[in-house]
Amino acid sequence: MIPDYHIHTGFCGHAEGDPREVVERAIALGMPEVGFSEHLPLPPGFPPAQRYADLAMARDDLDRYVSLVHDLAREYRGDIRVLCGAEADYIEAALDHTAGLLAQYPFDYVIGSVHFLGDGLAYDHGDERQRLVAYGVDRVYLESLGLAARAAASGLFQVIGHLDLAKKFGHRPTDAEAVAAAAAAALRAAAAAGVAIELNTAGWRKPVGEAYPAPDLLAAAAALGVRLTFGSDAHRPDEVGAGFDRAARLARECGYERAASPLGGEWPLPAPAGAAGAADPGEDA
Ligand code: ZN
Numbered sequence: 001m002i003p004d005y006h007i008h009t010g011f012c013g014h015a016e017g018d019p020r021e022v023v024e025r026a027i028a029l030g031m032p033e034v035g036f037s038e039h040l041p042l043p044p045g046f047p048p049a050q051r052y053a054d055l056a057m058a059r060d061d062l063d064r065y066v067s068l069v070h071d072l073a074r075e076y077r078g079d080i081r082v083l084c085g086a087e088a089d090y091i092e093a094a095l096d097h098t099a100g101l102l103a104q105y106p107f108d109y110v111i112g113s114v115h116f117l118g119d120g121l122a123y124d125h126g127d128e129r130q131r132l133v134a135y136g137v138d139r140v141y142l143e144s145l146g147l148a149a150r151a152a153a154s155g156l157f158q159v160i161g162h163l164d165l166a167k168k169f170g171h172r173p174t175d176a177e178a179v180a181a182a183a184a185a186a187l188r189a190a191a192a193a194g195v196a197i198e199l200n201t202a203g204w205r206k207p208v209g210e211a212y213p214a215p216d217l218l219a220a221a222a223a224l225g226v227r228l229t230f231g232s233d234a235h236r237p238d239e240v241g242a243g244f245d246r247a248a249r250l251a252r253e254c255g256y257e258r259a260a261s262p263l264g265g266e267w268p269l270p271a272p273a274g275a276a277g278a279a280d281p282g283e284d285a
């Protein structure tokens with residue numbers, strides 16, 4: 001199975017499970033490699049972090065996270081390659097904070113995600129849905145995609161996370177054309193910077209019921225030669241690899257033949273299913 005590079009643990013405060021269970025689940029699924037991507041600590045005094053205490057790792061836990069993942073990597077070295085990554089927020093008012101942490105810790109890779117807009121709206125947070133609507137759905141799409149484009153160009157990240165996260169709760173833009181243009185610009189920025197995007201299967205578990213990014217964006221990314229990692233965005237060990245059979249079929253349909261590693265390597269996608277009518281054991285069927 002294609003490796004899962006987007007996995008959270010109890011360290012961030014809103015996920016659960018022992019990192020060891022994650023590794024054992026990945027081995028049981030037959031993954032040759034697995035990557036932890038815990039939420040990097042937010043900048044001190046960041047307004048959304050004052051509204052919600054459990055958005056990301058505490059700064060004091062970062063050492064423990066990194067050493068625990070490295071210990072697991074050593075312990076399971078004969079069975080699987082364990083990578084120590086992070087999911088970092090792209091916050092333009094705090095790029096020094098993010099760059100400083102990334103310079104200080106030897107992460108194998110970093111997923112750059114946009115969870116916060118310029119005014120601090122945590123637009124994918126379940127408790128901010130009313131604020132999101134008040135802010136304006138189109139504005140949330142356009143700003144988040146614009147930030148994703150700049151995140152790709154920032155040089156801080158190897159992967160851009162869940163590109164069209166703005167759709168999480170099922171809100172659709174009114175000006176679909178402007179949003180499509182912003183998404184296309186973000187993909188061009190990723191292509192120009194040589195940054196991967198991810199096929200994030202968590203969207204299938206959210207109200208929108210669609211993986212990130214949408215199939216038309218995946219097809220555009222494939223046409224631009226943007227590399228594609230796979231991520232479950234697991235917040236529990238049993239979500240590791242969730243939806244990956246379906247994701248592999250979707251990636252193929254959209255023009256991909258290979259999945260990417262954030263380290264630069266590639267994984268061939270499984271061959272398309274055989275004759276029509278063949279049994280399909282996909283877990284999302
Ligand atoms: Zn999370």
Ligand code: FE
Binds near residue numbers: 087115
């Ligand atoms: Fe995220």
Ligand code: FE
Binds near residue numbers: 006008087233
């Ligand atoms: Fe995540």
Ligand code: ZN
Binds near residue numbers: 162
């Ligand atoms: Zn995420």
